[in-house]
Amino acid sequence: MDFYKNIFEASPYSLNRIDKEQFILPLLHHLTLLHYEQCKPYSRLLDSLYDIHHTQNFASLSEVPYFPVQLFKTGKMQSVRDEEVVKTLTSSATTSQQVSKIALDKETSMLQTKALVSIITSFIGPKRLPMIILDSKSIFKDRAKFSARGAGILGFSNFGRDHFYALDENMDLDLAGLKSYIEKYSDQTIFIFGFTFMIWQYFYQVLKSSDEYLLLNNAILLHGGGWKKLQENAVTNTVFKDALSDRSGIQKVYNYYGMVEQTGSIFMECDHGFFHAPNFSDILIRDYRDWSCLPDKESGVLQTLSVLPKSYPGHSLLTEDLGTIQGVDSCCCGRKGTYFSIEGRIPTAEIRGCSDTHAQDALISNQVKLI
Amino acid sequence: MNVTSIAPFYLPDIPLQNACPGQFFSQSLGRPFNDQAISFLHKLSRHLLAHSEINKYPELVALAFWLRKSNINKIYRDFQKILGENEIVSPRGVAFHVSPSNVDGIFIYSWALSLLSGNINIIRVSQNLSEQQNFLFSALQTIMQSNDHHDIKKSNIVLTYPHDAEISSFFTERSDIRILWGGDETVQLFRSLPSQPTTKDISFADKSSHCIIDSKTYNSVNLEKANEIARLFYNDAYWFSQMACSSPRTVYFVGNVDECRVSSERFWRNLAEELQRRETVDTMPNAMNKFIFLHRSVCEGLAISSHSSLNYNKPTVVRVSDAHHVNMETHCGGGFFFETFLEDLSQLGPLVQPKDQTLSYFGFDKRNLRNFASKLGKRGLHRIVPIGQSLDFSTTWDGYVLLTELTQRISIL
Known part of the structure; x- marks a missing residue:
């Protein structure tokens, strides 16, 4: 518990390599043992594929056991009793029928919120800003399905006030409402949040086709959710930023990379176009040829480490x-x-x-990652 | 309701009624093993073999050899042997074939047998054709379009359409026999579509296959023979990226523990060398799928005693004491093997699963294997073949004597 006491007090990007490793390695070791004790499927992985019993601590991040994120779709990866679960996050099911299930207890949920606050306020400041959500309120209608999209919106809406949902339940842009909202806060910084693809499809494309321009020069846009669909249409990050700047005047556009399996410790894009690991998380790049870690500047499979998940491994x-x-x-x-x-x-x-309809869901899926 | 005809002619997006008009189903049938059919298949074989491109696809070379007149005549002779003295054989009628998406060409075998039986054939192939399938179909078009095979052109059609129950029902309602490749889900799907009371189904459900090696014998073979075994096993396992029903997934080593250790070590080392000779390495998705499958299997409770390091230029080998618990339905293919040590052949019996199809072997004599198989009851296994012959098509497949299924007999007393 004490481990986590001070982690949100400093700026989330304050630790250099050496300090960071000293800080997160013992935490990751502690979590590994904790989940080993509490989560049966996870303990099987460690027993069969790792030898952790004699380690007092990990010598480096590369030693921390890891497993493919797909396992959240097929097994009960949970380290707390069902009664302690306060919220279950699910990945949004797209092409894949199986969804990831992430069980959060009170503490993990709180850690996630604090982490997100620490990261986001370092970008937009501590004050709650008037906020436009480029999505539809109807996403919350079915509370039984607490989707990653809904969780994302809820999580980020804490950073704003007087929330305005710019899309109606048919995903149509409420242009008149939007304009009067912008008018109302013309002298303030507006915080805008949305998912990358939705922003492109239901905001930018609509502005373009109806030949509308907005005056959002003072706004900060935060977006995430992945580029898969946009890449198919050759929309790169640069194209995205230029197009938005052209139609809506938004200059500050920040992409983030994150996943429902590690909510909270998201990776924000800086003004130079790079994603940054905050103090409480880090990444490694693995070589698919032998799963060793690759040096800087070499592309490989991304492994993400976070000290937040306590209720699930x-x-x-x-x-x-x-x-x-x-x-x-x-x-x-x-x-x-x-x-x-x-x-x-x-x-x-x-x-x-021989089988063409074989359920390959547990293998690489086309699931779109949100939050 | 539109379909795309692939052979005899490529006609994209044409109305179903044009592709298969009423008279298509009511035309007269061929005589089983008529010369036309045999010479058609022979020409197809020659045409395939004449293209140097075929060397890229060893599985199609095997198909082309199988289609040769000499082989077909042998099949005919074998078939005649199982006909009763008082029986004559006639075609069954309209055959509807559903081909699997990616085991290129396997359905050609069952279609060829149906053609030889004298049936009218409709072959539904998947929407995304592989390189191999494109190669096959262009050969098929050429031969079908030649003037010599008017009857075959008239009574056979290869087509594709997106999954559509209405179109599929149109065919299944008119079929006397449905040949369903594609695994459990495809089989269930098509069987649920309307048919005639007399319609017969040949269903190729999900299957998995294995290999058994007598360690003592294997340990005593010279290097040349060991390399030969590696080559044969490579063909069995890697031709279809280990995703065919007949591709071996588990290797059983039989002997005492020391013998098994030695042979296992030698066997996988030789296979790794064979991979190197053939320049076979895992692609990134392959490697990823192996990684996921290993972790998923363990996570779901598979007890493993050891596993090889995951390396893109080596086979992945996981030792299990009980291959029972392997969830074969989620197998990733691409060179991922389980191995189990057994003291003798009889220990394999209880491990055989209902979905097991082929057992390839090295170092066992047939008498022992017959004895072993005779005790299996209905537990599983359809074929026990020497190593290297796992993928060889046989006219008895998954327990079906195909020519018997594809024809009917009239007994005259």
């Missing part, structure tokens, strides 16, 4: 994404810690087999 996960560590402590933006780029999804394997 999600502190060290192999993602389905390709990334490259661009450096540590040396980004021009001044933030300490690892900074990296994302190159997109691992290409899906062609499944050859």
Whole structure:
């Protein structure tokens, strides 16, 4: 418990490589043992595939056991009793029928919130800003399905006030409402949140086709959710930023990378276009050829480590994404810690087999990651 | 309701009624093993073999050899042997084939047998054709379009359409026999569509296959023979990226523990060398799928005693004491093997699963294998074949004597 006492007090990007390792390695070791004790499927992994029993601590991040994030779809990866679960997050099911289930207890949920606050306020300041959500309120109608999209919106709406949902239940842009909202707060910084694809499809495309321009020069836009669909249409981050700046005047556009399996410890993009690991998380890049760690500047499979997940064994996960560590402590933006780029999804394997409808959901899926 | 005809002619997006008009189903049937059919398949074989491109696809070379006249005549002779003295054989009628998406060409075998039976054939292939399938179909188009095979052109059609119950029902309602490749879900799906009371189904459900090696014998073979075994096993396992029903997934080593250790070590080392010779390495998705499958299996409770390091240029080998608990339905393919040490052949019996299809072997004599198989009851296994022959198509498949299924007999007393 004491481990976590001071972690949110400093700026989330204050620790350099050496200090960070000293800080998170014992925590990750502690979590590994905790989940080993509390989560049966996780203990099987460790018993069969790792030898952790004699380690007092890990010598480096690369020693922390990790497993593919897909296992949250097929097994009960939970380290607390059912009664302690206050919230279950699920990934939004798209093409894949199986969804990830992430069980949060009070403490983990609180840690996630604090982490997110620490990260976001370092970008937009501590004050609650008037907030536009480029999504529809109808997402909350079905509370039984607490989707990643809904969780994302709820999580981020804490940073704003007088929330305005710009899309109606048919995903149509409420242009008149939006304009009068902008007018109302013309002298203030407005915080805008949305998912990358939705912003492009239901906000930018609508502005473009109806030949409308907005005056949001003073706004800060935060978006995440992945680029898969946009990449298919050759929309890069630069194209995205330029297009939004052109139609809405927004200058400050920040992308984040995160996943429902590690809510809270998201990776924010800085003004130089790199994602940054905050103090309480880090990343490694693995070589698919032998799963060793790759040096900086080499692209490979992204592994994310976070000290937040206590109620489920999600502190060290192999993602389905390709990334490259661009450096540590040396980004021009001044933030300490690892900074990296994302190159997109691992290409899906062609499944050859006698069976063409075989459920391959547990293998690489096309699931879109939100939050 | 539109479909895309692939052979005899490529006609994209045409109305179903044009592709298969009423008279298609009511035309006269061929005589089983008529010369037309045999010479058609022979020409197809020659045409395939004449293209140097075929060397990229060893599984299609095997198919082309199988289609040769000499082989077909042998199949005919074998078939005649099982006909009763008082029986004559006639076609069954309209055959509807559903091909699997990616085991290129496997359905050609069952289609060829149906063609030889004299049936009218509709073959539904998947929407996304592989390189191999494109190669096959262009050969098929050429031969079908030649003037010599008018009857075959008239009574056979290869087509594709998106999954659509209405179109599929149109075919299944008119079929006398449905040949369903594609695994459990496809089989269930098509069987649920309307049919005639007399419609017969040949269902190829999900299967998995294994290999058994007598350690003592294997340990005593010279290097040349060991390399040969590696080559044969490579063909069995890697031709379809280990995703065919007949691709081996578990290797059982039989002997005392020391013998098994030695042979296991030698076997996988030789296979790794064979991979190197063939320049076979895991692609990134392959490697990722193996990584996921290993972790998932363990997570779900599979007890493993050891595992090889995951390396893109080596087979992945996981030792289990009881292969029972392997969830084969989620198997990732691409060179992921389980191994188990057994003291003798009889220990395999209880491990055989209902979904097991082929057992390939090295170092056992047939008498022992017959004895072993005779005690299996209904537990599983359809074929026990020498190592290297796992993928060889046989006219008896998954327990079906295909020519018997595809024809009917009239007894005259």
